[in-house]
Amino acid sequence: MSPVTGPRPGGRSARIQQAVHASTRKLLAERERADITVPMIAADAGVTPSTIYRRWGDITEVFADVAIERLRPETPPRETGSVRGDLVAWAQEYLEEMSSPVCRAALRDIVMSGDMGRPDNGTNQYKCAAFCRSQINTILERDAQFSGAPGAVEGVIDHVVAPIVYRILFDQDPLAEDRIGALVDSALDTVVHA
Amino acid sequence: MSPVTGPRPGGRSARIQQAVHASTRKLLAERERADITVPMIAADAGVTPSTIYRRWGDITEVFADVAIERLRPETPPRETGSVRGDLVAWAQEYLEEMSSPVCRAALRDIVMSGDMGRPDNGTNQYKCAAFCRSQINTILERDAQFSGAPGAVEGVIDHVVAPIVYRILFDQDPLAEDRIGALVDSALDTVVHA
Incomplete structure (x- = not known):
């Protein structure tokens, strides 16, 4: 499933996206954006850092993805x-x-x-x-x-x-x-x- | 001398600024911006990385300072x-x-x-x-x-x-x-x- 076309609602890919977004929003509310890392988001979301790197590329794209939803x-x-x-x-x-x-x-x-x-x-x-x-x-x-x-x-x-x-x-x-x-x-x- | 008021032309501070700007522009022309680091700029400009961190804070501010001059x-x-x-x-x-x-x-x-x-x-x-x-x-x-x-x-x-x-x-x-x-x-x- 390609992230370009968007994950199927309720599927594994959608659940990962939701978890990563929620953890990113939570961390953004708690601390400086420059202090937030991909491993921190991964730990909070219960996924591996490589899952995030594979899907988003880098933390800039994670922030932008969360920003679009806002x-x-x-x-x-x-x-x-x-x-x-x-x-x-x-x-x-x-x-x-x-x-x-x-x-x-x-x-x-x-x-x-x-x-x-x-x-x-x-x-x-x-x-x-x-x-x-x-x-x-x-x-x-x-x-x-x-x-x-x-x-x-x-x-x-x-x-x-x-x-x-x-x-x-x-x-x-x-x-x-x-x-x-x-x-x-x-x-x-x-x-x-x- | 505070960077806020700007360095005295020709002084040591101005020479450092010129060297760091020139090295940053050169590196930006040669490679991806995401691959450029403060130590790389420092090595090219002949200053220590801590000189750059002290004066600019981080690489985002170095890029912005060069951008303003452009x-x-x-x-x-x-x-x-x-x-x-x-x-x-x-x-x-x-x-x-x-x-x-x-x-x-x-x-x-x-x-x-x-x-x-x-x-x-x-x-x-x-x-x-x-x-x-x-x-x-x-x-x-x-x-x-x-x-x-x-x-x-x-x-x-x-x-x-x-x-x-x-x-x-x-x-x-x-x-x-x-x-x-x-x-x-x-x-x-x-x-x-x-």
Whole structure:
């Protein structure tokens, strides 16, 4: 069974993944990330270190795999009655969540995993962006004007998601929440005037 | 002498920094980054490993320090006769440079260095953003309408720099160059309509 296609739920491979994820999350809550090693995770999860090396490659990929699960959306975006309202509400929640120490660390772990500049890599980074694209697409599909509009999803990525994430990774302060309305307007403007 | 304030040019500390940077760049050109160790850099630079550990802490910080020097702008932004033209020209160059494998790796190294969520850290990430702010500010100061306009620099960061960097770090393809004009227009619009 290839880890690329994902383990069969309830199978041995899925149980190992769950155990390794749970142990990694537990260790991350207890100590500095730089002090965590593959043998430590293996001992806690009740697997051999070579099981982890074979499946994930190295600890960077274990952290990134756990990080992806943390960032996976659990519910569809809230409905407020308008596309603009839905996007503002979703972006405010995204900003609040991503600015938390746990999600900020998860974003960093994802950036550090296999460089997508190389073939077969970059899947973690791309998954992280795909979570946003899927949520944004759900919102845009609720309105005939924006549903399927060319470039609409990418406009929200550029004008709303990118500044939120850029400021978390490169700035001393997160984006000011009161700027979100204007950024959503810029994204919607590009569709209306396309 | 504290590394925080920067070494005196030509002094012993500056010579060590130059030697360590040169050896790190040389090793990065020769082999996989995961295979490079502090003792390897030390041997090549003719210093002891403990000199490197004392000054940089660990190899992540050495890579980030070298990355910052790679990203430091060498010339002021080109003058094209208009703020819009200057911003488009600068952003096109920034996109082209940052999309190169060397600069993409440098951005990743900077993200990975000391988390700015902690006191005294985050200086590398902030420096990286400050390079952009300084170049953008130079352009905006050339025009009375935009010089000193509140939020103008931050608008260009949000609408132009953030999508360029976000797509390099999280997407399979860099931003399409033909989108830069529209992103610059969004950034300038926010100033004109402020």
